[in-house]
Amino acid sequence: MLIIGIAGGTGSGKTTVVNQIINQLPADEVCVISQDSYYKETNNLSYEERTKINFDHPRAIDFDLIVKHLTALKNGEIIEQPVYSFVTHNRTKDTVKTHPRKVVIVEGILIFNSEALRNLFDIKIFVHADTDERLIRRVRRDITERGRDIDEVLNRYQDTLKPMHQQFIEPTKNFADLIIPNDRFNTVAIDIVRTVINERL
Ligand SMILES: Nc1ncnc2c1ncn2[C@@H]1O[C@H](COP(=O)(O)OP(=O)(O)O)[C@@H](O)[C@H]1O
Numbered sequence: 001m002l003i004i005g006i007a008g009g010t011g012s013g014k015t016t017v018v019n020q021i022i023n024q025l026p027a028d029e030v031c032v033i034s035q036d037s038y039y040k041e042t043n044n045l046s047y048e049e050r051t052k053i054n055f056d057h058p059r060a061i062d063f064d065l066i067v068k069h070l071t072a073l074k075n076g077e078i079i080e081q082p083v084y085s086f087v088t089h090n091r092t093k094d095t096v097k098t099h100p101r102k103v104v105i106v107e108g109i110l111i112f113n114s115e116a117l118r119n120l121f122d123i124k125i126f127v128h129a130d131t132d133e134r135l136i137r138r139v140r141r142d143i144t145e146r147g148r149d150i151d152e153v154l155n156r157y158q159d160t161l162k163p164m165h166q167q168f169i170e171p172t173k174n175f176a177d178l179i180i181p182n183d184r185f186n187t188v189a190i191d192i193v194r195t196v197i198n199e200r201l
């Protein structure tokens with residue numbers, strides 16, 4: 001099994017890069033674990049309280065469960081990946097059965113913050129896009145796909161996204177084996193990653 005970690009700031013294009021990598025691989029040879037699925041359960045909080053959570057701080061993530069699930073996949077076991085709702089800011093009652101595959105891709109803003117998780121990755125990739133580009137993409141995406149309005153996105157950006165990016169996300173670029181510049185679509189980098197995967201399989 002080849003386990004690839006793909007980190008990078010919000011809006012850097014991690015999900016897009018993952019889709020570009022996997023769309024040429026047979027579906028039964030790859031599975032994806034998204035860090036967003038592993039936001040801690042907050043059933044004890046009201047909706048109002050959940051809107052105030054700092055979702056860009058490592059303490060918001062259930063790293064123990066990601067490590068447990070990744071280890072289980074490595075041991076050939078099927079896992080029940082949680083499903084997260086950006087509308088309710090909580091996990092839903094659903095789960096997605098995720099089968100062990102030859103290639104496992106884990107993507108998320110904070111995945112290189114956990115040493116235990118880092119140690120499970122065979123290849124660590126950091127997707128980079130400039131701050132203004134990420135903000136523009138985030139505004140567009142959160143309004144069209146995540147049910148937010150402009151004030152919500154900009155307030156969250158100023159209060160948590162920007163400082164947390166500087167404190168926790170950008171420094172983890174140093175752990176990367178490969179940095180993909182993604183201000184524009186970077187087909188060369190995607191081809192290189194695909195070649196590495198094919199060689200290792
Ligand atoms: N290289 C790129 N050029 C232009 N837009 C991009 C690029 N990569 C991603 N996007 C767009 O930016 C938005 C955020 O990308 P996404 O892959 O969801 O980022 P992340 O998973 O890092 O938050 C999406 O709407 C996506 O279509």
Ligand SMILES: Nc1ccn([C@@H]2O[C@H](COP(=O)(O)O)[C@@H](O)[C@H]2O)c(=O)n1
Nearest residue numbers: 009010011036055056085086089108109
């Ligand atoms: N309820 C939530 C949970 C998380 N976020 C934001 O999602 C970002 C991470 O996802 P990406 O796909 O952009 O990597 C992160 O920056 C959180 O602020 C949210 O808005 N609401």
